[in-house]
Amino acid sequence: MPLAIQAEDVRAAAVRIRPLARRTPVFTSAGFDAAAGTRVFFKCENLQRGGAFKIRGAANLVLSLSAESLARGVVAYSSGNHAQATAIAAKYVGVASTIVMPEDAPKSKMEATRAHGARIVTYNRFKDSREAIAQSILKETGATLVPPFDHPMIMAGQGTAAMELLDETGPLDALITPVGGGGLLSGCATIAKAQQPAIRVFGAEPESANDTFLSMRAGERVSVHPDTIADGLRAPKPGELTFPVVRQLVERIVLVSEDEIRAAVKFVLLRLKILVEPSGAVPIAAVLFHKLPPEIQSVGVVISGGNVDFADLAKM
Numbered sequence: 001m002p003l004a005i006q007a008e009d010v011r012a013a014a015v016r017i018r019p020l021a022r023r024t025p026v027f028t029s030a031g032f033d034a035a036a037g038t039r040v041f042f043k044c045e046n047l048q049r050g051g052a053f054k055i056r057g058a059a060n061l062v063l064s065l066s067a068e069s070l071a072r073g074v075v076a077y078s079s080g081n082h083a084q085a086t087a088i089a090a091k092y093v094g095v096a097s098t099i100v101m102p103e104d105a106p107k108s109k110m111e112a113t114r115a116h117g118a119r120i121v122t123y124n125r126f127k128d129s130r131e132a133i134a135q136s137i138l139k140e141t142g143a144t145l146v147p148p149f150d151h152p153m154i155m156a157g158q159g160t161a162a163m164e165l166l167d168e169t170g171p172l173d174a175l176i177t178p179v180g181g182g183g184l185l186s187g188c189a190t191i192a193k194a195q196q197p198a199i200r201v202f203g204a205e206p207e208s209a210n211d212t213f214l215s216m217r218a219g220e221r222v223s224v225h226p227d228t229i230a231d232g233l234r235a236p237k238p239g240e241l242t243f244p245v246v247r248q249l250v251e252r253i254v255l256v257s258e259d260e261i262r263a264a265v266k267f268v269l270l271r272l273k274i275l276v277e278p279s280g281a282v283p284i285a286a287v288l289f290h291k292l293p294p295e296i297q298s299v300g301v302v303i304s305g306g307n308v309d310f311a312d313l314a315k316m
Contacts, residue, residue: 003248004152004241007194010159010187013060017157020059020092024048024161026168031271036287039298041172042268043165046276046306050112052232053161053184053304054078054085054148060157061146062089070095073143077101077130079231080109081279081305082148087116089146098137100130106231106309125234149183150239159187165300166195174292177302178282179203179212179253181235182242184304189249202292203246203253204283206230206261212238212246213253229258229312232279232305254291261285262316265308277308278316 027042045053062074073096076086083099090097097118101110102125114120123133138145147154161184162175175192179185182203189201205213209226215238226234238246256264261278264285268276276284280303286292287301 001244003245005156005159005187005190005245007191009152009156010163010191013056013153013156014160014163016063017056017059017160020049020063020089021056021160022047022049023164026165027272027274029272032267032288037290038287038296040287041165041169041298041300043161043300043302044274045161046274046280046303050081050084050088051305051307052081052085053158053302054081055088056160057154057157057183058082058085058089058146061151061153062086062093064153065144069144073097073141074146075100075134075137075141075143076146076148077134078148079105079234080113081232081307083113083118084109084116086146087113087118091117098143100133100137106307106312108309109307112307149181149235150241152241155183155187155242155245157187158184159191161302162188162300163191163195165302166192169300171196172199172298172300173296174200174202174299176202176204176283176286176292176299178230178233178279178304179205179246180233180279181239182212182246183239184302185250186242186245188302190245193249200296201250202286203250204286204291205253205255206233206282207255207257209233210255211236213255215243216247216253230261230279230282232277233282254286256282256285256289256291260289264288265313265316275306275308276303277305280304280306
């Protein structure tokens with residue numbers, strides 16, 4: 001079966017999202033390189049509009065919709081970053097947005113989503129189905145669903161982060177991103193392998209939310225009950241569209257502990273002077289704690305976001 005996206009879809013997305021998505025900077029740190037034992041290039045999506053990479057996918061889908069579809073509004077479900085991104089994109093085109101969010105979503109993400117004009121519907125993520133709630137709203141309103149990861153337009157939009165990174169750095173030995181549902185990893189792997197066929201692509205996942213790791217090992221999608229401080233990586237199962245891409249193009253999924261995630265957040269805040277949320281710190285932790293093959297001499301790390309509640313940050 002053909003994969004859901006190709007490199008040309010990512011390139012088209014890069015043009016489409018220019019009005020909304022920033023070209024984020026690439027940072028380096030001699031101190032981090034010394035600790036990690038390799039040259040590291042950080043793609044700082046924590047400095048992206050909305051504080052995370054998610055605007056790339058949401059903008060790509062929303063800006064591709066017809067005026068007739070837009071008039072009925074958009075609906076999304078998310079723990080926070082995709083919620084904000086969808087709300088920002090909807091506000092840009094002047095349409096209504098409804099976001100289904102878990103009751104325990106970080107307050108900062110919920111408040112930011114509401115500030116962009118979205119209507120929020122909350123649910124209990126241990127008891128309720130966010131997909132079912134969203135479908136009920138879609139049936140009632142006729143709005144368009146903007147899914148968090150399992151859609152070709154979302155995947156292609158997310159891949160533009162790696163496209164920008166590699167355009168700036170030139171050839172790298174490896175690329176690593178966090179993986180939740182797989183939208184970012186699949187999009188980045190697609191364009192990275194097209195631009196640099198020899199590059200080795202890895203995904204990073206919390207040990208306590210290891211659905212993609214288990215799925216890669218099993219050769220099919222496996223569900224888990226995620227329990228991690230990396231709230232953006234709590235998808236219980238890889239996407240139906242994203243997983244085939246990950247399985248074909250990604251070498252391996254590496255796992256990090258909760259303590260390693262906390263240590264990575266602290267390290268980059270104190271040494272690089274940038275704020276990274278736990279989900280964005282997962283690939284950083286993988287590199288910092290030597291989870292990648294030792295022969296890798298240069299690696300691009302996509303920092304997925306920087307939205308974290310102050311109280312949670314203080315605990316770390």
